[in-house]
Amino acid sequence: MIAGFPGRRFAGRVARHAILILTVAFALLPFLWMVSLSLKPPEEIFQVDFRLWPTAFHGVENYHVALTAAPMFRFLLNGLLVCAAIFALQLLVCIPCAYALAKLRFRGRDTLFSAVLVGLLLPPQALAIPHFLMLNVFGLLDTYAALILPWAISTFGIFLLRQFFRSIPDEIIHAARLDGLGEFEIIWRIMIPMTAPALTAFGIFSIVAHWNDLFWPLIAVRREEISTPALGILLFRDDEAGQFFGPLMAGAVIIVAPLLVAFLIAQRRLIDGLAVTTMR
């Protein structure tokens, strides 16, 4: 790629790695620091000279405190439950709507699509007060329903899936209709399998967003038992045991790890999928 003399090419290669190692350090240092502190006894954390690996290994104690002082696994389980429920609801609502917008002719289609586009502009945080009040009226505050229901509709999901559904040729749908398939069968047996990458990407967006969300759980939930991971770690910090850096960092590792491990396992396909879908 780089034209010119071999010497210049070599220098360019070295420069590339030198700069990228710096930016990688910026990206990864917080994680290294977190893991390092989570393995250290208190006196070593406050020592003047810093070592990445602890001289006295204190990991077992720190993680034990984190797991017993706060229901860390409960937080993770809550996160899983809430994210799965939200995504399932979103699919149920978005897929038929996106299909109709992409492939069916009906009066009001353009108006509905404009409404979806306007919905895309609305930052969800702006709806917090009315959502809070609605849940209050139905007595649902501080329940799982409060964490799930406000997210049942995703204009992003409708928009994204509509774009992908449109890219499937009409001939395929006509052929399926001639074969006697109903519209819902067409969705189930043709549209969903053919747009699996888009659905996966939508799922990742949805799950990452709601697993990491702090704003809404902070409003909707008070009880520790139903806290999601992002809220749970904050409750732990403001608790007595969270005043100690070792256990606090151990807790942070437990909260952050599941998504990061999942990401590292599936990273290549995941990154490509995210880029493609965001640009649509």
Added chain:
Amino acid sequence: MTALDQNRARRADAKASFATRSREQGLAWLAVSPALLLLIGLLFGPVAAVVLFSLTDWQLGSFNFHFIGIANFKTLFTDPTFWKALSNTLIYAAIVVPGTVLLGLVVALLIEASPNLRGFYRAAHFLPVMSTMSAMAIVWGTMLHPTIGLVNRALGAVGISGVNWLRDERTALLALAVIGIWQGFGFAMVLFISGLKAVPQQLYDAAAVDGADGVLDRLRFVTLPMLGPVTMFVVILTATRAFEVFDSVRVLTQGGPNYASEVLLHRFYTESFDFLRMGYGAALTVVYLAIVVLLTLTQARLLEGRVHYS
């Protein structure tokens, strides 16, 4: 085929298409009805409600309220903390947006320059994007700790005495902005990489024929112009996210010290859900909503002129 046959066939066709069309109408409405109901019940209804609330003096827990016109907005616009929060949010965005876009672009260009270690670099830069901000903000809090923190230890090693980053009025917002860049630049990188992949090789060949074959020439005449649409997209995305900054503020500074790191969304949260002043909170929401929507629309309009390669 006789004319009569043709005619009959056409008529049958029209009949059938009328029947399928009305069937299609019914099915379509069935398919969109859940989404439509939820759009109204969870998005547009609530937006209307927020506007309505902003005109009342209602407080959570009290049973009656009065319409007080634009009094909430008057209070808001004469409240110095609101202006502080607004200007802080703008300053935060003014640091985070260029920082994220530039860093994301440079990293993307360097990664794509050679296949060497490409996968590792991509994954490593992307990790912050996937991580839970509230937990990582706590980690950043310890890194920025005045005595045991990594940052001040590193500065101390080269003879500079650091400050108490998050408790100092001069540095709190800056520290939060750095955390914001840290969280977001990996996502910008991914978008730029996919933009780079879409640049056709022929353009580089053509540029080489015209004598532009140095790295910088190629960058200036081919790569950067071709990245126009992606750049527009990244800028809008990053700016929107910057205006939504909340987690790091809530976890680390609560807007302090002395409102030095107060931002719009945190102000809104505090007024509405700590002080339960819903009317005032709703007015703040209306202003916030107006800013975010205007921002998105103007940016799209402004950048549209420069982007015509897609």
